[in-house]
Amino acid sequence: MRSSAPLLFELSKTGRRAADLPPMDVPELDGLLPEELVAKEPLPLPEMSEVELIRHYTRLSRRNFGVDNGSYPLGSCTMKYNPKINEQLPACFNKLHPLLDELDLLPVWELMHALGELLCELCGMDQFTHQPAAGAHGELTGLMLIKAYHDTRLDHERNEILVPDAAHGTNPASAALAGFKTIEVPSTADGDVDIEALKALVGPRTAGLMLTNPSTLGLFERNILEISNIVHDAGGLLYYDGANMNAIMGIARPGDMGFDVVHLNLHKTLSTPHGGGGPGAGSVGVKKELIPYLPAPVILKRHGGPALPDYNRPLSIGRVKAFYGNFSVLVKAYAYVLSLGGAGLKQASENAVLNANYVQHHLKGEFGLANDRVCMHECVLTPGPLLERGIHTTDIAKALIDRGFHPPTIYFPLIVPEAMMFEPTETETRENLDELIAAMLDIAEVSKTDPEALHRAPETTPIGRPDETRAARNPVVRFVAEPKE
Ligand SMILES: *Cc1c(COP(=O)(O)O)cnc(C)c1O
DSSP states (O other): OOOOOHHHHOOTTTTSEEEOOOOOOOOOOOOOOOOGGSSOOOOOOOOHHHHHHHHHHHHHHOOOTTTTOOEEEEEEEEOOOOOOHHHHHHGGGTTTOSSSSSGGGHHHHHHHHHHHHHHHHTTTEEEEOOOOHHHHHHHHHHHHHHHHHHHHHHHHHHHEEEETSSTTTTHHHHHHHTOOOEEEEOEEEEEEBOOHHHHHHTTEEEEEEEHHHHHHHHOOOOTHHHHHHHHHHHTOOEEEEEETTTTTTOOOOOOOOOTTTEOOOOOHSSSSSSTTTOOOOOOOEOOOOGGSOOOOOEOOOEEOEEEEEEEEOTTOOOOSSTTTSSSSHHHHHHHHHHHHHHHHHHHHHHHHHHHHHHHHHHHHTEESSOOSOOOOSOOOEEEEEGGGGOOOHHHHHHHHTTTTTTOESSSSSTSTTTTTOOOOOTTTTTHHHHHHHHHHHHHHHHHHHHHHHHHHHHOOOOOOOOOHHHHHHHHOOOOOOOOOO
């Protein structure tokens, strides 16, 4: 049953109030503000009673689907359950302000420094900055570091960044924003980087290569050492897109694979939800030779003293964010890493990989598989035989919504037609995985008997299938109030 969702403005009734303010006990002052800034008409704000207001937001929250409602296998986004206690911990710091005297912020520097050390250990890097606010922001920062590195060596010809065709769209976008030309590297039919093609593409213009391992096909790049040798021998550096770190924590390290710069999506892997609309953090780690270029300030401990921001960094690319980054996200990541410990992080990755393989194994009979290999923390399926029955990836995604699941990532990676990328994550139980598998198998069954039913999906949501082209091209994001009489 569809039901409409009135806006606060439509629910408004003149004179209703949710707040009861005491009468004003000071004289009203006129003429304090410049005339042109004073509103001539009362603002058309919604007027509601407290209970109506509460019901409105509760109604909306029930329509929201989140990890706290059910499985959310949105590939590449690592929508795992994040412990609630980690959400509470940043509040310990909420009396602090970034403009306080630096000596009053010693616990902040200590935490940022300690988290940096742990991430260095996890990734095989030498120094981290926590300034970038998201993964894509980390990519831009990392590429600026690579540019600064080549520029300092007067190696100005290096203006090309190699990006595999399986990459996340942010990779070529970040390269373009950092002023590089993107060169696409093809993948083999097996899902690895095409080594011969790579050899033909590197040269004196190569500034670096961006890669995520496991790739967005959910596959571990088996030739990573050969790839890093090829790029380094050509004079380029390697950038690791760490958005898929949830697959390899405590098992393999980007630094050991030959990467020079990494970003981690703390808001995927380390206890902040991705896409929750809140702040994120794309901490960037580098090998020794890139430390001089890191955004200033760098949080350092000198001679056993306390951790403090260091601004004396003549080669720094400068700041990439106001103040020091999204600190609350760093607190959550630090708490998460400490509470799981090395063994716990490793177990999390092992379970993430196990769960994805469990899903892949049980679905590959009825659906298509992009690459028939052991997958990492996510698997890429296609509708396979369902396509012959006129059922596309969109239909499957919408039908999953009716069965109580968030859909997988669809039509990505771009090199797999009709892709469905499932990332179940380590926090789903076996029963949850079985239910997801059962829902998918049910969809496969329905496609044989009543394919039209799948074209009608979703039938349980307030809105069925919007015109996605019009919604993207002509979004109506602003409510225009009717003038009040
Ligand atoms: C999520 C993701 C990014 C971008 O991260 P944001 O924090 O969303 O900017 C980059 N690469 C991959 C593979 C991702 O999954």
